[in-house]
Each structure stands twice: as structure tokens, then as C-alpha cells.
Amino acid sequence: MTAPTPTAGETAAAIDRATAMVLVNLGTPDAPTPGAVRRYLREFLSDRRVVDLPRWLWWPLLNLVILPLRATRVAHKYASVWLRDGSPLAVYTRQLAQAVQRECPQWRVLHAMRYGTPSFTHVLEQLRADGVRRVLVLPLYPQYSTTTTASVRDVVETARFAIRDSGFVEAGKEAADADADAGVAPMAHFIGDYHLDPGWIAALSESIRDHRARHGNAAHLMFSFHGLPQRLADNGDPYPRQCEAGARAIAAALGLREESWTLSYQSRFGREKWLEPATAATLKALAERGIRSVDVVAPGFAVDCLETLEEVAQMLKQDFQACGGELRYIPCLNDSDAHARVLAAIARDALAATAAQPA
Structure with a gap:
């Protein structure tokens, strides 16, 4: 044969x-x-x-x-x-x-x-x-x-x-x-x-665009990254600089106005000072400003996990609802083609x- x-x-x-x-x-x-x-x-x-x-x-x-x-x-x-x-x-x-x-x-x-x-x-x-x-x-x-x-x-x-x-x-x-x-x-x-790879920026931007095309644009877009102790950044860890650079690149790809998006940090642990602004506090401040709908994306996570699905899509969503707002979580890129x-x-x-x- x-x-x-x-x-x-x-x-x-x-x-x-x-x-x-x-x-x-x-x-x-x-x-x-x-x-x-x-x-x-x-x-x-x-x-x-x-x-x-x-x-x-x-x-x-x-x-x-x-x-x-x-x-x-x-x-x-x-x-x-x-x-x-x-x-x-x-x-x-x-x-x-x-x-x-x-x-x-x-x-x-x-x-x-x-x-x-x-x-x-x-x-x-x-x-x-x-x-x-x-x-x-x-x-x-x-x-x-x-x-x-x-x-x-x-x-x-x-x-x-x-x-x-x-x-x-x-x-x-x-x-x-x-x-x-x-x-x-x-x-x-x-x-x-x-964090600045053009293909990655394009894929995330398209994912956000697609979500908003299907569900409508929320009044505000939040980029929520995992937190880090402030002293590590003070000692030279590039993480917050890269988070900021990536968020700005995605916002630019989406054509967002400066006032229509925010960067924040979640998942704090312990008592020392962590990177700010904190996601929970930022959502509360947005609600106090009268913003009633927020889309949240987590560009620091390649795939969805406890921090995105439980902390953001469940806990923070409930907290924002208690303030009279609607939080919509945009999934990570996960296993998409x-x-x-x-x-x-x-x-x-x-x-x-x-x-x-x-x-």
C-alpha cells in the first residue's frame, strides 16, 4: 500500500x-x-x-x-x-x-x-x-x-x-x-x-468595536489592569508605563476622545499603597459624575479568569448597579482565531x- x-x-x-x-x-x-x-x-x-x-x-x-x-x-x-x-x-x-x-x-x-x-x-x-x-x-x-x-x-x-x-x-x-x-x-x-504589538492592538480594538456594535456604546470605556504595589513601580518596574502606553494605543485605534475613557487598576492585596486609580473607586466616581453606563475591558489578561469574571463581571458590576449604573464587561481575546x-x-x-x- x-x-x-x-x-x-x-x-x-x-x-x-x-x-x-x-x-x-x-x-x-x-x-x-x-x-x-x-x-x-x-x-x-x-x-x-x-x-x-x-x-x-x-x-x-x-x-x-x-x-x-x-x-x-x-x-x-x-x-x-x-x-x-x-x-x-x-x-x-x-x-x-x-x-x-x-x-x-x-x-x-x-x-x-x-x-x-x-x-x-x-x-x-x-x-x-x-x-x-x-x-x-x-x-x-x-x-x-x-x-x-x-x-x-x-x-x-x-x-x-x-x-x-x-x-x-x-x-x-x-x-x-x-x-x-x-x-x-x-x-x-x-x-x-x-503591549504595543500592532496586531495585538488591532485585535483588542476590533474586539471592543464588535462588542459595542452588538450592544451599543456605553457612555464610558474603562481599561482595568491588574494592580501592583506602588513601590515596585517606583523601583523601576515598567508595568504601569506599559499599561498606559497600551491603553492609549487602543483608545487611539478606536478614535476615542480623551474624556471618554479611563485607565484603572484592580485586584489589590494587602495594606501597602498600590497603583492608582483603583477600579472600584473610579467606578464610584464615574457614577457620582452621572455616568450611568460603562464598558470595562481588561487588556492585562490574555484570557478570562477569576479576576475578570468574578471581580469585574460579577462583583464590580453589582457595585456599579447599586450606584444606579450599568457595567458591561468585554471578554478577553481568549482562544479566538x-x-x-x-x-x-x-x-x-x-x-x-x-x-x-x-x-
Whole structure:
């Protein structure tokens, strides 16, 4: 029997089987239960990039106060948005990787989590064991932050991959040469941010445009980003600058007047000063100004998750309704074909740019 002729995608995959791409997201509990949430939060909040308090102070506070008090409450929040196949972040991230795979049949495309499963560390170990020589690492954080993107890069360094960076690089960070013989270490092409990528700006703008075409324009558009302690920004974290630059680029693409949109920060934790203005306070101020309809989009999140679906689309929506207003949440790009095309193009461009760098 004659073997079937391989498709173009199958031929390309056979040619470039030494290259893989990993989409890395933050992570999520495996179930909406106190035990699963406690395990996830312990790993997440044990990262020094996330909480940089002295360990002698932080460990007792984390294990004796925060986890016992928060696990059950947070589990209820997860349960309110849980999907049939898992948490929204896990489901959409997995499906997004599958969509990117269709755009990049010449590569092996996987997804991983910085905290929880599938573990990014284990994914890198498996790729090394499989003989993959080149890995494109794309953290699903459009804006770079030392609390998120840099933590993903830490894992790549620990896994002893040589690194070539694309996008923002933390001050003092140099490309990691994992072995004396550069030919021994697999190469990781690390994409640090994409907050001003033209394709990403266009895809988000079109998503907002489409939502407003179907539901009508609210009086105001709010860009709500995840918050960050102010001291980190004061110490040079580029996150707020990138949030502002991206929001302005999207507003310009939409042709919005300055007074018709606002940038704010959500998801505060702890007592120290965080980036302002806060989303909850901003919504209250808008209501006091007589603005009764607000569209909210969250450009800092690649896919919908607890912070967008429970915090914004449920909790903040209810709070704004109590002030006499209507809040309409615009979903993230999630696993849309447009999102997959954007990320595939970003990866291809990064690979082409870093390939031109000297070894």
C-alpha cells in the first residue's frame, strides 16, 4: 500500500521538530475547593517575585493566617465562574494553545502554568528530554512586570536553557549561557512583552468595536489592569508605563476622545499603597459624575479568569448597579482565531529577530 502524501503542515512539522513554543500563564487551582485553592495559593505566594517580604516574617503569616482565612472564601469565588472542563483560565489557555498550534503547524505548541499544572518547569524538562533544541517562551502577560514575566524567565534560567530575549529585559539581566559549550544547552527565545504589538492592538480594538456594535456604546470605556504595589513601580518596574502606553494605543485605534475613557487598576492585596486609580473607586466616581453606563475591558489578561469574571463581571458590576449604573464587561481575546494569529505572528517575528543576533 502506498503511504499517503504528507500535508504541508505535516512536512513542516517533520522538518522543524526541534522547535517548540510554550504559552505560559499564571496558573489556577485544579478544583474550586479549599484544599486545591490552598495548594495553589501556597505555591503562588511563596514566590519571592510575588511577595518579597523576609521569609521569617512571611511564612508564619502565609501559613497561619492568610491560607486558613482565604482558602474557603476564594474557593467560593472560583466556584462561581468554574466551567465544565475546569477553571476559565485553564480552559481558555489550553484552547488558545491549540488554536496557535493550528497557526504554527511547523512547531510543537504547548501551554504551561507558572504555578499549578501543567507545571512550566516540568514542560521544559520534558522538552529537553524529547530533544527539542529551541523553545519560544511566550508569557501570556502583554505587559512586562517583575512579579509575573520575570518569574517565568527565572524558571527558564533554573532549567539551564540559554536565553535570547525579545522585548523588555529587567535591569541587570543578561542572556543566560547555561553551559560553557553553547551547543549543549537548548535555546529559549524569551518574549518579554507585547503591549504595543500592532496586531495585538488591532485585535483588542476590533474586539471592543464588535462588542459595542452588538450592544451599543456605553457612555464610558474603562481599561482595568491588574494592580501592583506602588513601590515596585517606583523601583523601576515598567508595568504601569506599559499599561498606559497600551491603553492609549487602543483608545487611539478606536478614535476615542480623551474624556471618554479611563485607565484603572484592580485586584489589590494587602495594606501597602498600590497603583492608582483603583477600579472600584473610579467606578464610584464615574457614577457620582452621572455616568450611568460603562464598558470595562481588561487588556492585562490574555484570557478570562477569576479576576475578570468574578471581580469585574460579577462583583464590580453589582457595585456599579447599586450606584444606579450599568457595567458591561468585554471578554478577553481568549482562544479566538484573531488572538491565535496575533500570538503566532509575535512568535515568528521574535524568532526571526533573535535568529539574526550573534550567538
